[in-house]
């Protein structure tokens with residue numbers, strides 16, 4: 509059984525969502541970022557970067573949400589949530605995953621870092637407006653990429669949609685404008701999936717423990 513180290517309202521929901529989609533059992537360990545549990549020696553043994561998510565498997569521990577999702581789908585989903593390695597579709601999947609984590613997500617992370625995640629003395633508030641502008645530019649590219657498709661790769665739900673769904677929900681909670689109808693309905697389609705709801709609730713349940 510897998511053990512997911514995470515915290516509500518973070519990228520760990522991507523991993524919980526993927527586990528729920530595939531139907532894999534997992535236990536959940538909350539790492540309270542608010543009180544700095546991720547800086548503890550104990551957690552650094554699990555992820556030396558001191559970040560969530562981390563997934564403990566029988567063979568070792570994985571970090572980096574996108575890599576964990578690809579691993580889980582390759583290992584357990586028999587190509588249901590991921591194209592076959594070596595196929596052109598798989599190339600598109602990897603291209604899309606890279607775009608999501610290096611382009612679409614980065615302005616949101618920059619905003620979060622300069623609003624609350626960095627130590628106060630390292631924050632540069634002026635960067636926030638630049639990041640908002642960058643997000644609006646990259647969102648336009650994303651909207652074109654999606655077009656009239658229901659899902660990003662081969663019009664079939666895959667792990668890249670999990671990451672994209674999370675990034676768009678993050679944009680909404682950051683109160684960023686999403687002025688593209690196709691992107692709004694895509695986000696609604698993803699965030700109304702039962703597996704997302706189960707993942708989200710499971711993580712939140714650990715807040716009250």
Ligand SMILES: N[C@@H](CCC(=O)N[C@@H](CS)C(=O)NCC(=O)O)C(=O)O
Nearest residue numbers: 518519558559560561571572573574
């Ligand atoms: N690229 C990593 C990013 C992980 C990450 O930055 N996680 C945040 C929560 S969403 C975290 O643990 N932040 C604590 C910190 O940066 O000190 C991934 O996708 O897993």
